[in-house]
Amino acid sequence: GGCMMSGDRLSLVLEWVDGCDLKELVRRRRTSGGWDYDIVNDGLLHEFVLLRDVSRGMHYLHVQEPVILHRDLKPSNIMLHVDEHDSEAGPAPAEPVPRAMLSDFGTCDFLGEGRAGGQPGGGYAVEFAAPERLRGLDSEEPADMWSAGLVLYAMCFGDLPYHSEDPQTCRELVMAHVMLSDLPEWRDPALRGLISALTAREPVARPTAEEAERASASACQSRQLSPNSTRSRSSSGVKSPPSLPPPTEGALEILDGEASP
Template sequence: MNASLQGLIAERYQTIHKAGEGGMGELYLARDMKLNGALRAIKILKHTEAQLEQGLEQEALILTRLQHRCLPIIYDYTSHQSRPCLVMEWINGIHLGQLLNEQSKPLPLSYIFYVLIDVLEALAYLHTQQPPIIHRDLKPSNIMLANDGTIKIIDFGISKQLGKNNGSTVMFGTRGYSSPEQLSGKPTDERTDIYSFGALLLRMLGLDPTKWIKGGKVERSLLRKLLAFPKGLRELIVDCIQEQPLHRPQSIDDVLHRMKKLQLLHGGELQNKSGNNAYYVGKRIAVLSAHKGAGATLVSLSLRELYQDRDMPYSLIEHRLDEGELSYHYDQYRQSEHSGSGLELIDEAYECATVGAGRIFMINPLNEENCAEDRLQHTVELTASLALQHDVIIDYSSHWNEKELEYIVQHADLILLVDSPWTLKQSPRSLYRIHQLLQQANRSNVTVRWIHNRDQSFHGRSSWKSLAGELSSFRIPELPAKQILKSICMQNSYPPYQDITRQIKKYLMSLIK
C-alpha cells in the first residue's frame, strides 16, 4: 500500500490496495468502515493543481445527480492529506481496453452490439439531461466490463455540461478517439461523443483508429479494410468519424436506432469482397471429454447458464453417438406435465429446445452405415450456420476419435478439454487420442483450455494436473455424490442438472469474459 495512504481516509475508508494509476490520479480499492466494510473505489489526485481538482469536482457534481445502470454510483467527495478524493462504486471486472489487448481475433459482432448498445443508451441519457452532458473522453479504457455482465462508462473528468454559452474548449482528450474540434480547442457538443463512438466501434472491430484516422481525415486504405464488414455497419462508422460535426449523425438517438437495426439485420455474417465468409463472428466452442464420463455435458450446460444469466444469445449442440444425455432428459420432459412449455421439433434431423435467450439442438443419429460421418457433417453444418448469429457450444463429450479430429478442430475457435482424475486410468490409446488433439489444435492455431473436473486431494494429483502441461487450465472441485445423484434422478426440469451446473458455472466465469 502507498505509505501516504496509511490509516483511514476521512475517518471512514480503509484502503486495501492500489487498483490502478494514471497520469493524474490513483485508484484504490477500499472498505467503508461505517457500512460494514462495503467495497468502494477511491480516486485520489496525485497533485493538488487547480485544474485537476476542478475536473474531479466536476465529475462528482455530474454523477451525483445521475442515475443509470451504465453509470457508476458516487458515494462521497472528500480529501486526504489535502488531496481531493472521489468515493465511487467498486466495479469488479476489467476495462474494454484490457479485453481488446488480450484478443487475438476480432470480437464477435453479437458481443460488440451487446456492449455498444449499452454505451449508446447511457450517452443518450446524458445528452437528454438539462443542460445536456457530453462525456468527451469515450475510449476503451473508460468502459468497464463488470463480471456480472454490466457495462459502465467511467471517468467524467473532462465532461462538459452544455449551456447557452458553448464557447471554446480546453484541449483535452485522447488522440484517435477525440474529435478534431475537441483536439483543436473548438466548441464541442453531442456530436463530439458521436465521433468518439465511431472510433470506438472501429477499434472493437479490430482496427486501431490512431492508425487509420490521421489529422481528422479517414485514410483511403481504411475504406478498403471496411469492405469486410456489413454495408450498414461500415457506413455508420464512416458517418460518425467525419471531420466536420455537420456531416455526422446529429443525435445519439439516430446512432442508437441504426445500431439496433443492424443488430436485427446482421446475425454476424462478415463477407469479404468475393462473397466468402471472412470469419465467423460467433465463437464456436467445442467441449470434448478426455474419457467417457469426464463431465463435458455438465461443463457445456454450465456455460449455457452463464450465457443465459447475461441474456446473451447462444446455441448448444449435443453431438450424439446414440441417445445422448440431453435428448434422454428432453424426452422425459416432453412426456411430463411440462410438455407444452416451448420445446419444439424443428425437423427429422434435429430436435431443438428453446430455452430463454438460446436454443439447444440434439442431432439424431442416422440409420446408415456411414452414420458417424453423416452425424459429424450435420454437426459441422449446423455449427457453421448458427455461428453466423451468436456463440455456439458443441458438446462432443467422448463421441470423437482421431479420424474426426481435423474436422472438429477446423470448425472450432476454442476447445475445452474436460478431464477428471480417472484420466490416469485410461489406456495408452486414449492418452494418444488426447495427444493427437493437442497437436491438431496447435497446427491449426486453435486455443485449447484444459478443465480439471472433480478436482480433489489424492496421491498422484500432481501427475494428473501435469497432463495439461503449459495450457491454461480451470479447476472444478469434486461435488458431493449425494447431490449429484439427486440431480441425476430429478427429471422435472429442462435443461437437466441445473442445481449442479449453477455451482459449476462460477468456476467458468472467466471463460465468458
C-alpha cells in the same frame, strides 16, 4: 450511483463492476492472433451490444439539463460488467455478453460552459478526439459520438485509423480526416456503416446518441437467433477474418489513450 454527505466529507457510491475495461478486452482479442466473432451467444455480435450500451450512456448524459459532454470517451473509460445469471431463466451462457458502463467523468463539461476546442493539456486522448475539437472549435454532442465511432473501430479491428508516436503528427492526421473508406469487408456491413456514420467529417452528419442506440439495438434484434443455435461464418454473409499477426507495441499502446500533451 449516488453521493452522500457526512459532515464536510462527500462520498460517491458507484455500481460495482466485476469485469475489466474495454481496452483490456480489445487487448486480449488482439494478442490472441485472430478474431472469432461469428460464433457468439445466440448469434449476437458483441460489438452491437456494447455500442448499444455505450450509446445509451451517452444519451443519458446528452439529455441532461444542461447537457453533459463526456469529452474523453475511449476503451479504458468503458467498464465491462457481467450481470448475475438468474438460474430460473435456464442454463447460463458459456460466454455471456458483458454490459458496458461509462466511467471517468473527470473531463466532463456542461455544454457551453467548459473547455471549447482541443487545447493542449486538456487531459483527453488525441486518438479519440474529434477533428473540430483539435482545431480549437466549439465541440458539442457530435464530438462525443465521433469518439464512440473510434471506440467501435477499435472493437472491430483492434487498432485505430489515426495514430503516431508524435502527438502533433497524430493531431494533424485526425484534423485532415475526410472519411474512413475501404474498411475490411470481413466485418458485418452494419458495423462498417455505423463506423462510417459516426466518423463523418461534418459533426451534423453524425448520428445522435439516441440514433446510435436505436441502430445498434435494432441490429441486435435482427441478428438474434433461436436459443442454443450457432452461427457459422458461411451463413453470416461476412468474409472470414484474416489471421492477425502479433500486434506491435504501438498498436496496443494507442488503446491506452494517452492524454494530449
